[in-house]
Amino acid sequence: MATKLILTHDVEHLGAAGEVVEVKDGYARNYLVPRGLAARWTPGAQKQIDQMAAARRKRQIASLDDARAVRDALQGQIVTVSGKVGAAGNLFGAVSSARIADAVKAELGQTIDRRRVVIAAPIKSVGEYTVLVNLHSEVSANLKVRVVAAKASK
Incomplete structure (x- = not known):
């Protein structure tokens, strides 16, 4: 049997957030739903799907050309992130992707x-x-x- 789900997060080799997918019952019951990666699809959930798609469109870089332009701007650049450091040169905590994204913007x-x-x-x-x-699905940059x-x- 197959179960119809709405992905709430991007799942590698399956789909992006907001997509409706059909997966085997065990995969849905034992992995996707308990980890919060997907929710069961119901006819009334279409509104939720539409909201997630609209939010994704806002966040996503519009076109392939725009993605290439951003890649060219990032490629070869160096961004600096600072943090509290102990005596051995180790940070108190790790550098997060959010801090990197903020540094790129600044x-x-x-x-x-x-x-x-x-x-x-x-x-x-x-x-x-x-x-x-x-x-973009076809464009990535090394930063x-x-x-x-x-x-x-003091």
């Missing part, structure tokens, strides 16, 4: 969705790192992130 003037920033391994120490930014120690304030 330093480069480009708006990117924090959910599209892919950090391969947690950034927990001072140094330079490369993160992947998925701008250099420099992590520095925050200035101590």
Whole structure:
């Protein structure tokens, strides 16, 4: 049997948030629904689907050409993120994708969705790192992130 679901989050190899998909009962019951990645589809849920699609259109970069322009602006650039550092040079906490997206907006003037920033391994120490930014289904950019120690304030 197949179960009809509405994806509430992007699920790799399945679909994007707001899409209606059919999956096997066990996958829905044991994985997607308990983790909050999907909700059961009902005829009245179409309004929810429409709202999610409208929100996605607002966030998403409109066209492939726009995505390429943003990629060209990001490629080869370095953004700086600062954080509190301990004696060993390790950060108190990790650098989040939201902080990277905020740094891109502040330093480069480009708006990117924090959910599209892919950090391969947690950034927990001072140094330079490369993160992947998925701008469009066909366009992504490599962005250099420099992590520095925050200035101590007295």
